[in-house]
Amino acid sequence: MIAALxxxxxxxxxxxxxxxxxxxxxxxxxxxxGRWKELVDAKHAVYRSILDLEFDRAVxxxxxxxxxxxxxxxxxxxxxxxxxxxxxxxxxEASPDTLEAEIAAARERLRSSS
Numbered sequence: 001m002i003a004a005l006x007x008x009x010x011x012x013x014x015x016x017x018x019x020x021x022x023x024x025x026x027x028x029x030x031x032x033x034g035r036w037k038e039l040v041d042a043k044h045a046v047y048r049s050i051l052d053l054e055f056d057r058a059v060x061x062x063x064x065x066x067x068x069x070x071x072x073x074x075x076x077x078x079x080x081x082x083x084x085x086x087x088x089x090x091x092x093e094a095s096p097d098t099l100e101a102e103i104a105a106a107r108e109r110l111r112s113s114s
Contacts, residue, residue: 039085046078047106075099 053070056062062070078099 039081043081050074
């Protein structure tokens, strides 16, 4: 009997501790999984495009002038996606610092997977 009560108490404690980890997923379920997934996929595509552009510049496939123009366009697209994601998730607005942090994280993921 005591073991059963301890198991129930432990399960309740585990759910209480892990509850905040599920909160974003529950919020996204309410606000529309489809649109959130589209935004995440688009964000990853833009980040990959920025990384590809940086590589193309490094190997000489893209001139500095073209790189500057294309980079600004891709950053604007990424910021628009982040702003829409933030609005959907009811969090703060995206900023250029957020974009750079996300790109740095993407670079690190690519390095670690190679």
